[in-house]
Amino acid sequence: SQTIHQWPATLVQPVGSPLSLECTVEGTSNPNLYWYRQAAGRGLQLLFYSVGIGQISSEVPQNLSASRPQDRQFILSSKKLLLSDSGFYLCAWSRAGELFFGEGSRLTVL
Amino acid sequence: AQKVTQAQTEISVVEKEDVTLDCVYETRDTTYYLFWYKQPPSGELVFLIRRNSFDEQNEISGRYSWNFQKSTSSFNFTITASQVVDSAVYFCALSGGPGGSNYKLTFGKGTLLTVNP
Numbered sequence: 001s002q003t004i005h006q007w008p009a010t011l012v013q014p015v016g017s018p019l020s021l022e023c024t025v026e027g028t029s030n031p032n033l034y035w036y037r038q039a040a041g042r043g044l045q046l047l048f049y050s051v052g053i054g055q056i057s058s059e060v061p062q063n064l065s066a067s068r069p070q071d072r073q074f075i076l077s078s079k080k081l082l083l084s085d086s087g088f089y090l091c092a093w094s095r096a097g098e099l100f101f102g103e104g105s106r107l108t109v110l
Numbered sequence: 111a112q113k114v115t116q117a118q119t120e121i122s123v124v125e126k127e128d129v130t131l132d133c134v135y136e137t138r139d140t141t142y143y144l145f146w147y148k149q150p151p152s153g154e155l156v157f158l159i160r161r162n163s164f165d166e167q168n169e170i171s172g173r174y175s176w177n178f179q180k181s182t183s184s185f186n187f188t189i190t191a192s193q194v195v196d197s198a199v200y201f202c203a204l205s206g207g208p209g210g211s212n213y214k215l216t217f218g219k220g221t222l223l224t225v226n227p
Contacts, residue, residue, distance in 0.1 A: 034214070043217060043218075043219040043220065044201065044203075044215075044217040045217075046214050046215070046216075049214060059214070088153060090155065092155075098157055098160055099145070099157070099203075099205075099215055100157065101147075101154060101155040101157075102154075103152075103153070103154050104153045104154060106153070
């Protein structure tokens with residue numbers, strides 16, 4: 001069966017520090033992968049999606065970047081965090097019209 | 111552009127009451143999918159249902175039912191005989207047709223449902 005994992009689950013970082021959130025999918029090949037952010041107010045915003053290795057599409061201009069170095073690995077990064085980067089980050093993969101989410105990573109920037 | 115509106119920010123009911131969560135969407139796509147997700151306090155999003163735009167048949171799954179009406183661009187979700195465990199934030203979402211980029215979901219802002227004992 002397919003599984004998706006994100007880590008770390010919780011992160012507290014100072015402003016200006018780097019960020020790396022990792023997501024891996026198991027049990028499937030060539031998945032479409034997504035990064036969403038849920039800021040205060042609960043809405044989910046699509047940040048990046050990828051249809052293959054090295055293929056990244058950005059939905060909104062921001063302080064973040066994404067990379068897909070391997071088929072089932074999706075990484076969200078920042079060189080210098082801002083206060084506004086705080087939020088709940090969700091990785092997801094899709095199959096046959098369904099989107100499956102990871103457990104989420106809660107980032108607090110102080 | 112796609113848009114999903116969940117006008118109810120918060121709903122509070124007493125256990126065993128029925129509750130309906132509203133969802134209205136906007137899209138120019140002729141083929142699209144509608145979804146409902148549940149987000150319990152743990153944070154993980156749990157998939158509840160997907161409905162494609164060509165299937166307007168209502169669906170029932172246990173205490174859950176969904177009413178899809180293309181004429182009013184609505185996809186409402188009803189919980190019958192609510193339970194405390196139903197307390198969560200519920201999201202309605204919309205995507206375009208199949209294909210990598212078209213599985214990008216546009217989410218509503220969610221409805222916080224609190225079921226009190």
